[in-house]
Amino acid sequence: MAVLHADGLDFAVTVSVVIIGGGACGLTAALTVADADVEVLVLERDAVPQGSTALSSGMIPACNTEIQREKGVEDTVEIMMSDILGKAHFETDAAMVDVVCRESGPAVDWLVRDHGVELTLVEGFLYPNHSRLRMHAPPSRLGADLIGGLTRAAANADIDILTEARVKDLYADDGVIKGLRYERPDGSTDTVGCGALILACNGFGGNPDMVARLIPDMVEANYFGHTGNQGEAIDWGQALGAATGDLGAFQGHGSVAHSHGILISWALMMEGGVQVNTEGVRFSNEHEGYSEQGRRVMAQPGGIAWNIFDSRQYELGQGFEDFLNAVSAGAVRTADNVEALAEICDLPAEALVATLAKSELLAAGEGVDEFGRDFTTKPALAAPYHAIRVTGSVFHTQGGLIVNGHAQVMREDGTSFPNLYAGGGAARGVSGPSDWGYLSGNGLLTAVTLGRIAGRSASHQR
Numbered sequence: 001m002a003v004l005h006a007d008g009l010d011f012a013v014t015v016s017v018v019i020i021g022g023g024a025c026g027l028t029a030a031l032t033v034a035d036a037d038v039e040v041l042v043l044e045r046d047a048v049p050q051g052s053t054a055l056s057s058g059m060i061p062a063c064n065t066e067i068q069r070e071k072g073v074e075d076t077v078e079i080m081m082s083d084i085l086g087k088a089h090f091e092t093d094a095a096m097v098d099v100v101c102r103e104s105g106p107a108v109d110w111l112v113r114d115h116g117v118e119l120t121l122v123e124g125f126l127y128p129n130h131s132r133l134r135m136h137a138p139p140s141r142l143g144a145d146l147i148g149g150l151t152r153a154a155a156n157a158d159i160d161i162l163t164e165a166r167v168k169d170l171y172a173d174d175g176v177i178k179g180l181r182y183e184r185p186d187g188s189t190d191t192v193g194c195g196a197l198i199l200a201c202n203g204f205g206g207n208p209d210m211v212a213r214l215i216p217d218m219v220e221a222n223y224f225g226h227t228g229n230q231g232e233a234i235d236w237g238q239a240l241g242a243a244t245g246d247l248g249a250f251q252g253h254g255s256v257a258h259s260h261g262i263l264i265s266w267a268l269m270m271e272g273g274v275q276v277n278t279e280g281v282r283f284s285n286e287h288e289g290y291s292e293q294g295r296r297v298m299a300q301p302g303g304i305a306w307n308i309f310d311s312r313q314y315e316l317g318q319g320f321e322d323f324l325n326a327v328s329a330g331a332v333r334t335a336d337n338v339e340a341l342a343e344i345c346d347l348p349a350e351a352l353v354a355t356l357a358k359s360e361l362l363a364a365g366e367g368v369d370e371f372g373r374d375f376t377t378k379p380a381l382a383a384p385y386h387a388i389r390v391t392g393s394v395f396h397t398q399g400g401l402i403v404n405g406h407a408q409v410m411r412e413d414g415t416s417f418p419n420l421y422a423g424g425g426a427a428r429g430v431s432g433p434s435d436w437g438y439l440s441g442n443g444l445l446t447a448v449t450l451g452r453i454a455g456r457s458a459s460h461q462r
């Protein structure tokens with residue numbers, strides 16, 4: 001991966017706007033460019049567009065949307081900003097948080113209204129630190145269906161998507177991007193010139209060397225993201241002299257079924273479930289967030305925990321395709337009492353009985369949880385019980401290239417590149433410097449909003 005001088009290079013073809021990456025960010029950007037009646041080309045390294053979006057729950061947080069208003073949910077930019085900034089301990093760029101929150105509602109409305117992307121409001125529970133129902137997702141709650149909807153919309157808009165095209169080098173003169181070189185699976189290469197370039201190729205979670213250097217305490221964690229997230233955007237940006245920020249930030253998750261590799265919705269925890277380690281005891285406040293829980297689970301013996309829940313949460317899980325897949329795969333274990341559950345999970349019965357007995361007292365308002373969780377808002381767990389063996393994971397990185405409100409990549413000296421844009425995992429997110437600042441949906445929030453902003457800005461660049 002390199003940035004080379006164009007030196008009068010004759011490109012095989014030149015396109016007004018080229019986008020690297022066909023995930024949610026890239027396809028949202030492409031739809032925006034196409035809406036402006038500007039020529040656009042998406043280069044995707046995989047055989048079909050998917051990226052990290054396909055591995056997610058497909059939930060886009062947005063405020064003041066038509067879908068929310070139809071459901072009677074009152075949400076504003078200010079409320080959403082407060083939730084994001086509070087979760088990040090105010091250690092993130094408030095101006096960028098304002099930008100993405102203001103763009104979120106119009107972006108979701110546009111995808112639904114103008115491009116037929118099927119999104120519904122996720123109801124019945126709030127994700128950690130969200131004060132309003134604002135998750136917009138496909139009915140299946142699967143990222144694969146979100147990327148499917150975006151891909152269909154791109155096809156309907158006659159957007160050219162060149163798959164199995166891995167971009168190797170960029171060509172630039174004096175900070176102006178002139179084009180790029182990509183490689184095919186057979187080793188052949190070709191070049192494309194561009195008027196503007198959008199980096200939508202996510203972060204570096206799939207690059208073990210970068211993870212070891214930038215997030216060393218998660219190097220042994222399961223990686224649940226897309227292996228194509230190799231950090232090229234950061235490499236190219238740094239070669240150009242671009243500014244980067246929060247490179248140690250990431251979205252973790254403390255609930256991936258082991259060894260099935262299936263994401264288990266954190267809604268089970270938010271609605272009353274608990275996590276215990278292999279010693280049968282709780283080790284954290286499960287309601288603080290699933291991102292930081294990934295690191296906490298990895299710190300337990302063997303990097304393993306157990307999700308313990310009852311029939312009420314089991315019923316809630318039926319609304320998630322991933323949960324149904326976990327049931328079909330045999331990941332969910334069921335018992336009529338705590339002792340039997342301990343036996344089938346190979347957990348110390350005495351410790352597990354004590355843990356659930358204490359949580360029952362806490363739910364009744366007796367005592368204070370040592371980890372600070374309020375148990376009184378949900379009913380105590382009751383037999384029959386269910387359990388899933390889980391591990392901690394890294395989903396995707398949240399640091400990246402610093403961009404301005406037009407999604408232009410910024411130089412270290414504070415100026416912007418004239419025709420280089422970034423969004424999604426390629427750009428610095430709004431989660432602050434670590435894992436604890438990730439508010440549910442922050443990844444798709446910046447993918448969709450910065451993708452749309454980048455597409456709009458690049459359309460005017462030509």
